Amino acid sequence: MEKEKSWFGKLVENYGLPRLIITLFLLLLLVLCPFVGADLPTQISNIIARFSWNGILVLAMVPMVHSGCGLNFGLPLGIISGLLGATLSIELGFTGPVSFLAAIVIATPFALVFGTGYGWLLNRIKGGEMMIATYVGFSSVSMMCMMWLILPYHSPNMVWGLSGKGLRTTITLEGYYNQVLANFLRIRIGKLVIPTGTLLFFALLALCIWAFLHTKTGTAMTAVGSNPVFARAAGINVDKIRLLSVVMSTWLAAIGILVYEQGFGFIQLYMAPFYMALPAVSAILIGGATVNKATILNVISGTILFQGIVTMTPTVMNNIIHTDMSEVIRIIASNGMILYALTRKTEGTK
Amino acid sequence: MSSQNAPLLEMKQISKDFFGNQVLSDINLTLNEGEVIGLVGENGAGKSTLMRILFGSTMIHETGGYGGHVIINGEEVSFNSPFDAIGAGIGMVHQEFSLIPGFTTTENILLNREPVKKNVASDIFGDRLDTLNRAEMDDRASKAIELMGVDIDKKMVISNMPVGHKQFTEIARELSKEQLRILILDEPTAVLTEKEAEALLESIRGMAKRGIAIIFITHRLQEILAVCNRVVVMRDGVVVKDTPAEETDVQQITKWMVGREVSGGSGASVRSHEDAKDILSIEKLWVDMPGETVRNVNLTVKEGEILGIGGLAGQGKLGIPNGIMGLYQAGGRVVFEGNEIPLNEPRKCLDSSFAFVSEDRRGVGLLLDESLEWNIAFPSMQIQNKYLKNYLGGLVKWRDEKAIREITEKYIDELAIRCTSSKQKARELSGGNQQKVCLAKAFALSPRLLFVSEPTRGIDVGAKALVLEALRRFNRENGVTIVMVSSELEELRQSCDRIAIVSGGRIAGILPANASVEDLGALMLSQVK
Numbered sequence: 001m002e003k004e005k006s007w008f009g010k011l012v013e014n015y016g017l018p019r020l021i022i023t024l025f026l027l028l029l030l031v032l033c034p035f036v037g038a039d040l041p042t043q044i045s046n047i048i049a050r051f052s053w054n055g056i057l058v059l060a061m062v063p064m065v066h067s068g069c070g071l072n073f074g075l076p077l078g079i080i081s082g083l084l085g086a087t088l089s090i091e092l093g094f095t096g097p098v099s100f101l102a103a104i105v106i107a108t109p110f111a112l113v114f115g116t117g118y119g120w121l122l123n124r125i126k127g128g129e130m131m132i133a134t135y136v137g138f139s140s141v142s143m144m145c146m147m148w149l150i151l152p153y154h155s156p157n158m159v160w161g162l163s164g165k166g167l168r169t170t171i172t173l174e175g176y177y178n179q180v181l182a183n184f185l186r187i188r189i190g191k192l193v194i195p196t197g198t199l200l201f202f203a204l205l206a207l208c209i210w211a212f213l214h215t216k217t218g219t220a221m222t223a224v225g226s227n228p229v230f231a232r233a234a235g236i237n238v239d240k241i242r243l244l245s246v247v248m249s250t251w252l253a254a255i256g257i258l259v260y261e262q263g264f265g266f267i268q269l270y271m272a273p274f275y276m277a278l279p280a281v282s283a284i285l286i287g288g289a290t291v292n293k294a295t296i297l298n299v300i301s302g303t304i305l306f307q308g309i310v311t312m313t314p315t316v317m318n319n320i321i322h323t324d325m326s327e328v329i330r331i332i333a334s335n336g337m338i339l340y341a342l343t344r345k346t347e348g349t350k
Numbered sequence: 351m352s353s354q355n356a357p358l359l360e361m362k363q364i365s366k367d368f369f370g371n372q373v374l375s376d377i378n379l380t381l382n383e384g385e386v387i388g389l390v391g392e393n394g395a396g397k398s399t400l401m402r403i404l405f406g407s408t409m410i411h412e413t414g415g416y417g418g419h420v421i422i423n424g425e426e427v428s429f430n431s432p433f434d435a436i437g438a439g440i441g442m443v444h445q446e447f448s449l450i451p452g453f454t455t456t457e458n459i460l461l462n463r464e465p466v467k468k469n470v471a472s473d474i475f476g477d478r479l480d481t482l483n484r485a486e487m488d489d490r491a492s493k494a495i496e497l498m499g500v501d502i503d504k505k506m507v508i509s510n511m512p513v514g515h516k517q518f519t520e521i522a523r524e525l526s527k528e529q530l531r532i533l534i535l536d537e538p539t540a541v542l543t544e545k546e547a548e549a550l551l552e553s554i555r556g557m558a559k560r561g562i563a564i565i566f567i568t569h570r571l572q573e574i575l576a577v578c579n580r581v582v583v584m585r586d587g588v589v590v591k592d593t594p595a596e597e598t599d600v601q602q603i604t605k606w607m608v609g610r611e612v613s614g615g616s617g618a619s620v621r622s623h624e625d626a627k628d629i630l631s632i633e634k635l636w637v638d639m640p641g642e643t644v645r646n647v648n649l650t651v652k653e654g655e656i657l658g659i660g661g662l663a664g665q666g667k668l669g670i671p672n673g674i675m676g677l678y679q680a681g682g683r684v685v686f687e688g689n690e691i692p693l694n695e696p697r698k699c700l701d702s703s704f705a706f707v708s709e710d711r712r713g714v715g716l717l718l719d720e721s722l723e724w725n726i727a728f729p730s731m732q733i734q735n736k737y738l739k740n741y742l743g744g745l746v747k748w749r750d751e752k753a754i755r756e757i758t759e760k761y762i763d764e765l766a767i768r769c770t771s772s773k774q775k776a777r778e779l780s781g782g783n784q785q786k787v788c789l790a791k792a793f794a795l796s797p798r799l800l801f802v803s804e805p806t807r808g809i810d811v812g813a814k815a816l817v818l819e820a821l822r823r824f825n826r827e828n829g830v831t832i833v834m835v836s837s838e839l840e841e842l843r844q845s846c847d848r849i850a851i852v853s854g855g856r857i858a859g860i861l862p863a864n865a866s867v868e869d870l871g872a873l874m875l876s877q878v879k
Contacts, residue, residue: 211746214748214749215746215747215748215749216731216732216735216738216747216749217747219724219728219731219732219749220732222720223717223720223724223728223732226717226718226719226720227713227714227716227717227718227719229677229713229714230714230715230716230717230728232677232696233675233677233696233706233708233714233715233729234696234700234728234729234732234733235696235697235700235701235729235732235733236732237697292719293719
């Protein structure tokens with residue numbers, strides 16, 4: 001007979017010791033906040049805001065993890081689809097909330113086409129998906145660095161002022177879709193701000209993915225990830241399901257970056273997409289996902305933990321040592337989290 | 351032969367279990383100088399395990415060691431690694447070659463034991479920079495080849511050689527070790543042509559004359575009779591017979607190998623389906639399944655019967671269901687109830703209401719990390735749209751968790767699957783219970799024809815009986831035709847109506863299940879290549 005475990009033992013087993021430590025660390029930071037002179041409600045608003053920006057990008061990991069394609073290091077490809085949607089929407093003269101819808105509509109065909117090509121490639125290199133995905137991400141970013149300069153954009157809000165051609169690195173969304181979701185039903189309680197609309201939008205997409213995983217095709221996707229040979233023996237077209245998952249991931253990444261931009265207020269081009277994949281990968285891993293298992297709950301808890309640590313650590317540390325080192329500490333904390341998360345990557349594999 | 355002296359090798363009361371699964375018990379074996387013994391037995395009888403113990407395989411230690419004593423030249427030894435065994439004068443030639451393709455015969459024979467010359471660099475920097483003494487290497491290789499009594503080119507590169515010569519190179523490598531006294535040959539003739547095999551047998555005789563003791567493992571019984579002094583027959587982990595070779599014949603050995611005298615239970619329930627219509631006919635089937643190649647199989651299955659497919663490992667019996675179900679590249683013609691089934695498309699077979707329980711339970715048969723519910727319901731859900739709720743006019747097919755749980759619980763009861771709940775992960779079940787899950791999965795498809803491959807491999811006796819009983823019941827009550835592939839002849843004889851024996855990738859013959867063990871055994875060995 002197995003020995004009865006204490007409640008703590010059970011907690012560690014279910015929740016995972018590393019995740020428990022990170023959670024306690026985040027709580028410690030929150031508790032320290034008032035003592036070091038940082039404003040707690042502002043900090044909490046910060047965490048919620050960053051969660052709302054990043055949630056969908058992390059959610060984009062889920063379909064590919066389920067189908068056994070591993071973590072989507074090729075996230076920049078989807079992000080580029082989103083950026084194309086965003087810039088084209090502005091170029092075509094849409095403004096206000098409509099420009100957000102237009103961006104989604106325009107980004108979708110790009111995401112479908114890129115996702116299909118990317119999925120086709122991943123089906124050819126089964127077993128080495130994550131490595132190839134990383135380089136697909138890298139090379140697509142570099143490719144687009146050239147394209148942003150060459151493509152014939154004319155909107156004065158986006159091109160370089162002097163030459164009149166080539167897109168700027170950062171484009172403000174003022175007058176377009178800045179805060180368009182966040183302002184919907186926004187709640188303010190003193191200094192605490194909750195961007196309800198963005199959270200609802202995330203919830204809607206998360207619900208869709210959750211529901212999809214409960215359908216026949218979604219079940220097949222999970223089975224393909226769990227044991228592709230089993231799925232094949234049950235008559236499933238493994239390649240088709242994997243392709244579908246890659247397209248879904250890519251599309252979610254496109255939508256994810258648009259939501260990120262509306263919160264952040266700017267479109268960032270050129271090398272910016274380069275740095276988006278690793279935080280998303282890390283967040284889902286910290287949330288307790290493994291290379292072939294991920295749930296919506298992993299996405300939510302992982303994003304909160306990751307973004308929480310990344311925003312809180314610099315603030316608290318800064319206030320303790322009274323020097324402005326926030327950027328340095330932010331880099332150390334976020335890369336440290338990424339490093340930690342990637343070491344967890346092999347856990348739970350077959 | 352010097353039987354009055356102390357024997358060269360004695361193995362006393364050897365026993366071995368793998369995590370409670372007894373594979374060898376109370377094995378006693380003696381070997382004298384210059385003696386050749388033939389070790390025979392069905393696959394899984396324990397021959398390889400016994401030889402691994404003798405050769406000090408690390409795998410034996412990793413799985414908890416063995417019981418009993420190994421005595422060489424009157425001294426008890428216990429090898430921790432094959433190096434110890436080689437040091438004590440034991441050589442082994444494995445079924446798979448371990449040669450370097452780009453090296454010549456000589457280089458392979460003397461690898462890492464090359465005679466060397468000193469040179470300036472090695473004087474300064476040490477022995478590792480010694481030059482190879484090519485002349486002496488040639489000399490020693492020639493001697494080893496000569497000892498074997500076969501002529502092979504010692505300058506030829508391995509990758510250019512016919513398989514037979516590779517085998518001889520392996521043997522020559524063992525012979526070139528001066529301390530060699532006991533040589534274990536594990537199915538050395540399996541890859542040889544008749545003529546090469548004959549040459550090998552000749553060299554075995556020659557080596558024995560020079561005083562080397564040889565343990566010869568093979569499935570070709572004629573070879574045993576031709577060269578061995580004694581025959582040792584193993585079955586289910588015990589030595590059932592140890593007898594001088596001249597006092598026996600192929601018939602008798604076969605009988606010892608495959609089993610007891612005809613036991614009462616089997617054959618009693620054999621039914622004849624001669625009048626039944628052909629439900630499945632297979633013509634000119636070939637399957638490219640590694641290690642289980644099917645060359646040319648013609649077979650007809652009658653409606654409502656249980657057809658057994660037996661044969662030795664590697665002869666192609668597993669390739670038949672795997673090929674038809676589209677898991678390995680296959681060709682030929684398969685006709686089911688008058689319709690031709692396209693090969694290499696798993697979906698088409700499943701749509702024609704075939705089901706398959708794979709021999710590779712953990713690899714193909716189960717979603718180890720998912721619940722029993724998923725394992726049992728998944729194929730039916732995907733293939734037949736069972737256990738789904740339709741919304742929006744069939745656009746959304748939602749998993750019906752309640753129906754899935756019900757069907758799972760039904761099979762848990764029916765097949766007595768031991769588990770904590772229907773939500774338990776398949777990985778956590780024992781082998782026997784996993785097998786029952788695989789059966790439940792196939793039963794849930796309500797197939798017209800069920801292929802079952804090695805249904806009792808690696809499960810305990812109790813579960814074995816339950817699994818076979820479940821199959822029989824499924825056949826009798828639901829009228830499902832079953833094709834059952836198994837290495838265990840006894841099991842086929844108990845469960846089936848007819849038994850087809852596969853040998854050399856072809857059907858060697860089909861007999862009623864109550865045919866004698868000798869006849870079935872003879873078929874098994876008839877076309878072994």
